[in-house]
Amino acid sequence: MCWRRLDDGARHAEVGKPMEVVRVRFAPSPTGYLHVGGARTALYNWLFARHHRGVFILRIEDTDVDRSKPELTTAILDSMTWLGLNWDEGPFYQSQRLERYRQMAAELERLGHAYPCFCSPEELQAKRAQAEAQKRPWKYDGACRNLTEAERARRRAEGRPHAIRFRVPESGQTSFEDRVFGLLEVEHRDLEDFVLLRSDGHPTYHLGVVADDLDMRVTHVIRGADHISNTPKQLLMYRALGAPEPVFAHLPLILGPDKQRLSKRHGATSVGAYRDQGTLPEALVNFLALLGWTPPAGKEILPLEEMIQAFELETVSKSNAVFDVEKLAWMNSEYLRSLPVERLLPLVEEELEKAGIGSWVSGVGNRQPAVLNRQSTEGLKHTVRLLQTRARTLKDFPGAFRAFFTDEFEYDPEAQKKFWKDAQLPELLETLSGRLARVEPFTLAATEQCLRGLAEEKNVKAGLLINATRVALTGQAVAPGLFEVMVELGRERVVARLHRAAEFLRARLAGRAGATP
């Protein structure tokens, strides 16, 4: 088997330097949803692969039978796809390669680098607990390390279950050059004889990764810094097998605001949760990319192409980074604002549908939105364009902007408090409603003239009327320019809503008067 493909001369593009196809992998375990930390690891792998025109492999590490769930694999794949992190090979499942791991364990045993261990988990746990109680450092004591062949045979004959452990040399050290962290080194005496194969025949992580990375001809292992201390163990395995070693690059961890490892306690941690909150995938990708890496030019909003072009492992930061939700929110609004309407529209439609606002009337062949007015797609596009600059997330459309899509909306209490204080309002709004009914044509200039005229006549500030009208039309204190809103909604709706607001206000006054003796 050839580990690295160095086929023909065509690959020797650079003089004296054989060009090797870069092969990287992302290897999540289906014991949870895709965490943003995992997503960033996946992203960096993906960027590295694309930068080098290499291969990005997806592998599911489901060797922990108790904790792995197939649904989670699906969820992870969905999140990857949503983020746009397409893979070239896989997904491969470790659970389908068990035979291969047993083979490799046997091979290591044959070479004298591994041995069967008959200690039961209970025994080990007891020993560990005891050591801990006496505050002695614990490390596997090697009880089975030097059993004679006869002793092993006897235990096997007794039918005692056994695991396979790797035989770590008792002296010396293992070092490697990490592409992010530089030279890293550990003393063998600080390592224990770790388990390769569990007594149930399932591989542990160490066996699984090494076997797979070898078989899949992975050239660069890019993963979280929590694996730094595992690397020497794996290196020991490569060396024991006489196999070529991949390059290692470890990524700093992502922390919560309290500098603790990011977890559910901090709120949303999964990619899916951000999608559900109305985050755009390109915003999340951009944000994640900048968490631990800065492009040479220092640009913050970075198109994917530029990211691929500029990405280098060597410029990845070594220190952990706090996940700043505020900055992500800012970035999301940046992306939302600059997204072409053609792309934004379907996303908005989806949100409206989810919120039960746009029930879709399926026509012949194409779907027609049944929102406000039975707006045409063009109309909807116009509305979306109007609201786009003010949106923070996709959820704003069915949320704060609801009144643009349906007549069923409520008056925000805060908005009422702020702009519906003046006692003359019911009358003013009613009058305005009546006048707007006759304004011709119903344009930006004409509606503005009408409103300002009324304000002057009644000797009130235009702002008072404008703000009150905004609440009447949208239920919100925040919306686009009022006259744009009017034109957008159309005369009929504006007139009706003003009338409705006037009545609402009158009722509110009456209610109050009744409540106060």
Next chain:
RNA sequence: GGCGCUAUCGUCUAGGGGUUAGGACGUCAGAUUCUCAAUCUGAAAACCCGGGUUCGAUUCCCGGUAGCGCUACCA
């Protein structure tokens, strides 16, 4: 506890033996105005501590401290 890694504004970071230590998010103030967002202007805000090397360290070295990681028949 043992081993390892890391350390620049609140946060993400740039920088690097001599700098007014730069940018971004956030915060505050102002401009604009019909609200908000956007935009523009401005402000406050950082080199963990102690030694050493050096004419000079935030930068290099050592120690401390803190944080994080690993310390499983989890990954």
